[in-house]
Amino acid sequence: MLKLKLLAPLTLLLTLMVSNSWAETQEEKAPAFSLPDLYSGELQNLEQYRGKxxxxxxxxxxxxxxxxxxxxxxxxxxxxxxxxxxxxxxxLDENPEDGKRFLEKYPVGYPVLTDTTGDTPQKYQLTGMPTSYIIDQKGNIRGAHQGFRTGDIDKIREAVKKLIQEGDNS
Incomplete structure (x- = not known):
C-alpha cells in the first residue's frame, strides 16, 4: 500500500501551512528508477534523459x-x-486511473510515469506533495522544490536555464 496515500490529508494540510520551499542542493546522484509510462506501460528510466x-x-x-x-x-x-x-x-496514485482522469482535465505533453508501489518517492525521501527535483545533464540533483504557487514557475525557469547554460559551457 502506498504510504503517501495514507498521509494525503496530513500532507495536504502541511503543504498548505508551510510556505513553499526552493533550495539548491549539494550535488548528489539522483536515485535511479525504472517505471512504466502511465498510458502505454512502456518502461522508462532516468538514465535515458542523461544529457538533458x-x-x-x-x-x-x-x-x-x-x-x-x-x-x-x-x-x-x-x-x-x-x-x-x-x-x-x-x-503516485495507488490507482493509475485516478491519474489518467486528472490528466484529462489538466493535459500535459511531457512523459508521465506511474509508481503505485511508493518505492521511488521513498528513494527521493519525499515529505510532501508536490515535490520536484532539478537534475543536471550528468544526473546530479541540483535543486529541490516542495509545494507550488503560480509565481514559483519563474524561479524554476531561471534554475533550469542556468543549468542548461552550464551544460552548454562545459
Whole structure:
C-alpha cells in the first residue's frame, strides 16, 4: 500500500501551512528508477534523459497545487524545448486511473510515469506533495522544490536555464 496515500490529508494540510520551499542542493546522484509510462506501460528510466536538464515532478490526483503546476510545467517545457530540457512526472496514485482522469482535465505533453508501489518517492525521501527535483545533464540533483504557487514557475525557469547554460559551457 502506498504510504503517501495514507498521509494525503496530513500532507495536504502541511503543504498548505508551510510556505513553499526552493533550495539548491549539494550535488548528489539522483536515485535511479525504472517505471512504466502511465498510458502505454512502456518502461522508462532516468538514465535515458542523461544529457538533458530534467525537472522530476512527483504528483498525485488528490494534490491541489498540482492543478497549477502541471499545466505551467507543460508551458515551460514548450517554451524551453525538449532538446536540452525535459519534465518527467511521476504519478503516485495507488490507482493509475485516478491519474489518467486528472490528466484529462489538466493535459500535459511531457512523459508521465506511474509508481503505485511508493518505492521511488521513498528513494527521493519525499515529505510532501508536490515535490520536484532539478537534475543536471550528468544526473546530479541540483535543486529541490516542495509545494507550488503560480509565481514559483519563474524561479524554476531561471534554475533550469542556468543549468542548461552550464551544460552548454562545459
Amino acid at each position: 536538464v530534467v525537472y522530476l515532478d512527483f504528483w498525485a490526483s488528490w494534490c491541489g497545487p498540482c492543478r497549477q503546476s502541471l499545466p505551467l510545467l507543460n508551458t515551460l517545457r514548450d517554451e524551453l524545448g525538449k532538446d536540452k530540457f525535459e519534465v518527467v512526472a511521476i504519478n
